[in-house]
Each structure stands twice: as structure tokens, then as C-alpha cells.
Amino acid sequence: MKVSKILFFTLFLLFFSATGHTQEKSKKERIRALKVAYITEKLSLTTEEAQKLWPVYNKYYDNVSELWHQEYKNIKQPIRNGDINNMSEAEVNRLLAELEDIENQICKENMQLTRNLKGVLPARKILLLKRAEKDFSRELLHKLKRQEDKEKQH
The missing domain is CATH 1.20.58 (Methane Monooxygenase Hydroxylase; Chain G, domain 1)
Known part of the structure; x- marks a missing residue:
């Protein structure tokens, strides 16, 4: 589980350290990779x-x-x-x-x-998947908002 957390946060840092000029498709691919890592970890x-x-x-x-x-x-x-x-x-x-x-x-x-x-x-993991999808979206939006707020301060 520790490895998957490291993978998730590494992917997350890569996503947010990219320049603002990254193409939209590349952003979507990175978000998708983050989501895969997140769900994989949350569902074990x-x-x-x-x-x-x-x-x-x-x-x-x-x-x-x-x-x-x-x-x-x-x-x-x-x-x-x-x-x-x-x-x-x-x-x-x-x-x-x-x-x-x-x-x-x-x-x-x-x-x-x-x-x-x-x-x-198993049924339990299907329900956990539904929750993990919502949690991922919520966390991503919070991170984006914090990053946006940080950029406004500078």
C-alpha cells in the first residue's frame, strides 16, 4: 500500500509541476493516470x-x-x-x-x-469504486483550487 501512495503522490506532483502550456490531451491523460493510481490504492x-x-x-x-x-x-x-x-x-x-x-x-x-x-x-469493491471516484474528483478540485489561490497570491 505504501508503494501505491508513493506512486499516487509522484504522479500528482508531476501533474501539478507541469507548465501551464501543456496540451489539453496531455492533461487529461495525466489526470486519468492519477485516477487509476488513486482507485487502485483505495480499492487495494x-x-x-x-x-x-x-x-x-x-x-x-x-x-x-x-x-x-x-x-x-x-x-x-x-x-x-x-x-x-x-x-x-x-x-x-x-x-x-x-x-x-x-x-x-x-x-x-x-x-x-x-x-x-x-x-x-466483489460487491464491496464495486461500492468502494463508486466512493473512490467521487473522492478523487473532490480531492482534485480542492488541489486545483489551492493551486489557483496560491497563484493569485503571487
Whole structure:
């Protein structure tokens, strides 16, 4: 377990020591590597469990990431840009229907992941995975906020 903590924090330091000019894809890859290390450590995965988990999880993550991208590009970005104020009621209803569709697809992906993992991990580790995903996101956001606050002070 100590080795996985060292690996996690090493990856974490590498992520935050990179320059601000790093390409977006590289950032996403590093965050994904951090997430893998974090989840592996939190679940105390055996080598066999990890070999079975990650192909299933990566497929899920790729599918959900694509849905998040669609949601951002097609719905959230127009709302943030204020474009929604210039849309007709029909266009706004279309956006809302698209949002509902994407949310339903994400829900289906989550349920499918749970079903797929039942043959891969014990039920306890499946639940721990769900918690570890949320904890990782929360910790990452806290670290980013602290880094942002630090940069504002300098």
C-alpha cells in the first residue's frame, strides 16, 4: 500500500509541476493516470483484479467522457455564452430534450458498469469504486483550487 501512495503522490506532483502550456490531451491523460493510481490504492486491487477492472472501466469512462463532451459542447456552452437568451422556445425545448437524453445515457452507462463489474470485483469493491471516484474528483478540485489561490497570491 505504501508503494501505491508513493506512486499516487509522484504522479500528482508531476501533474501539478507541469507548465501551464501543456496540451489539453496531455492533461487529461495525466489526470486519468492519477485516477487509476488513486482507485487502485483505495480499492487495494490485486494484480488480477486490476487486469480485469481497467479494460471494463476504461470503456465505460470513454463512453461517459464522450457524453460529457456532447453535453458541454451542445448544451452547457451555449447556456454559458448567453446564446440561450436569443433562442426560440422550440430551440430551448430541443436543448432540454437533448440534455435529458444525455443524462439518461450516462445513467445507463453507470448501470451497465455496475453489471459488468459484478463478474470482475466483489460487491464491496464495486461500492468502494463508486466512493473512490467521487473522492478523487473532490480531492482534485480542492488541489486545483489551492493551486489557483496560491497563484493569485503571487
